[in-house]
Amino acid sequence: MTRDSASPILVADIGATNARFGLIDGRVIREVRILRCAEYPSLESAASAYLAAVGLAETGTPGRPRRGAFAVAGPVTGDHVAMTNLVWEFSTGRVRDALGLDGLAVINDFTAVALSVPRLDADDRRQVGEGAPRPGGVIAVLGPGSGLGMSGLIPGADGRWSALSGEGGHVTMAPISDRESAVLGQLRKRFQHVSAERVLSGPGLVNLFEALSILDGREPAVLTPAQVTESAIAGNNPHCVEAAEMFCAMLGTVAGNLALTLGAHGGVYIAGGVVPKLGPLFTHSRFRKRFLEKGRMHDFLAPIPTYVVTHELPAFLGLAEAAGAV
Numbered sequence: 001m002t003r004d005s006a007s008p009i010l011v012a013d014i015g016a017t018n019a020r021f022g023l024i025d026g027r028v029i030r031e032v033r034i035l036r037c038a039e040y041p042s043l044e045s046a047a048s049a050y051l052a053a054v055g056l057a058e059t060g061t062p063g064r065p066r067r068g069a070f071a072v073a074g075p076v077t078g079d080h081v082a083m084t085n086l087v088w089e090f091s092t093g094r095v096r097d098a099l100g101l102d103g104l105a106v107i108n109d110f111t112a113v114a115l116s117v118p119r120l121d122a123d124d125r126r127q128v129g130e131g132a133p134r135p136g137g138v139i140a141v142l143g144p145g146s147g148l149g150m151s152g153l154i155p156g157a158d159g160r161w162s163a164l165s166g167e168g169g170h171v172t173m174a175p176i177s178d179r180e181s182a183v184l185g186q187l188r189k190r191f192q193h194v195s196a197e198r199v200l201s202g203p204g205l206v207n208l209f210e211a212l213s214i215l216d217g218r219e220p221a222v223l224t225p226a227q228v229t230e231s232a233i234a235g236n237n238p239h240c241v242e243a244a245e246m247f248c249a250m251l252g253t254v255a256g257n258l259a260l261t262l263g264a265h266g267g268v269y270i271a272g273g274v275v276p277k278l279g280p281l282f283t284h285s286r287f288r289k290r291f292l293e294k295g296r297m298h299d300f301l302a303p304i305p306t307y308v309v310t311h312e313l314p315a316f317l318g319l320a321e322a323a324g325a326v
Contacts, residue, residue: 010065010101011319012047013109015073016086019043021050022313023065024320027119029313043070043090044098051099059100068096069105069319071112081106105322110149113271114141114163115318116311117153124311125269129288131305137266140258144204144251145272148197152262161321168258169197176253176290180246186211196254200247202274205229209243229277248282251275252290259304260297271309282308 008023008030014037022032031054040046047068051057056064074084082089096104107115117139133139136155143149150168153161173196175181187194187207198204202225209228213220218239223231231237232244251270259268268291275282292301311317 007064007066009320009323010047010051010068010099011316011323012050012068012070013112013313013315013319014043014070014083014086014088015109016083019046020313020316021047022316023054024316026320027121027317029316032313037086037088043088044095047095047099064100066101067103067323068099068101069107069112069323071107071109071315071319073109076106076108103323105319105324107319107322108165109315110141110143110151111163111165112315112318112322113143113149113309114151114153115161115321116271116309116314116316117141117269117318118161119317119321120309120311120314124314125307125309126283128283128306128308129291131267131303133267133305134265134303138262138264139266140255140262140264140268142200142251142255142258142268142270143272144200144202144270144274146202148195148200148204149272150258152258152264153266155266169200170195171254171257172196173199173250174253176249176293180250182215183208183211183246186214196250200251200254205243205247205274208246209239212239212242212246225274226277229274233279233281244278244281245285247274248278248285248287249290252285252287253293255287255306256291256294256301259291259301260294264304267305267307269307269309271314275308276310 008025011022011024013020019035019037022029033050035046072083079092092104092106139153141151148169152164155161173194175184184194191198199208205225205228210220228240228243231240235241255268292298
């Protein structure tokens with residue numbers, strides 16, 4: 001395949017409800033459209049509708065993408081892909097041919113987020129605490145959102161990065177304090193296994209709020225993750241405040257574990273939709289302190305920087321990396 005460097009890359013981030021499409025040239029993202037998945041019978045029909053909406057439906061149209069990269073919410077183990085929470089099933093090869101592309105990469109959605117890290121500018125991230133990345137060092141990535149994604153980026157000799165694919169969000173959550181032990185004990189009454197994801201995600205933030213309320217003899221209000229976050233920032237509900245503070249501290253524990261496991265001297269990046277919304281509350285939380293609290297390994301972790309990803313569409317940058325863009 002001969003790459004057409006003048007053509008943009010067709011990118012898509014496909015979840016259970018919405019499919020976000022766009023075109024990307026290097027770091028420039030344009031023509032972003034959000035389509036509701038339920039309104040289309042298949043991935044190729046949604047992608048074709050997007051290309052028509054931006055005037056690029058006909059093969060040979062100037063500026064039409066020749067390559068594509070799609071992120072999907074579900075495992076990708078071969079040509080045939082079945083999404084976890086959506087009825088769409090597809091063949092990568094058939095979608096590629098139907099859209100008239102020379103090449104199409106399909107990867108897991110959090111893998112796409114992880115691959116975005118080498119393409120982030122200084123304005124796309126906010127450092128929390130001290131430390132500086134070691135050039136060529138392994139990078140760790142965590143993403144608290146609707147779930148908890150984890151990955152690592154391994155540098156290659158050709159300057160490209162490889163993202164590890166695993167299910168680190170489902171490791172068992174370990175308590176550090178008596179209060180955390182009580183919270184996890186309360187959650188074990190509801191869940192057979194209390195994983196990191198049970199507390200370090202949008203639903204996990206609600207789980208923390210409810211458990212803390214019950215432990216203090218209060219009937220928890222029915223709140224969404226956004227409402228817990230808003231109340232924590234406003235400081236008008238003590239259990240929301242404590243839930244957000246415990247969330248940040250526990251995330252520091254898990255981030256430190258991942259940094260130790262991978263030897264992440266290139267830095268630890270926090271992506272996902274939850275942490276950026278916490279703003280200064282996260283910056284001034286116990287996250288970094290807890291990240292370093294590993295006994296004899298404190299000095300190993302101290303030089304490792306920790307960042308919050310602030311880019312609005314990091315998966316699109318990662319998809320450009322997956323498509324082999326330069």
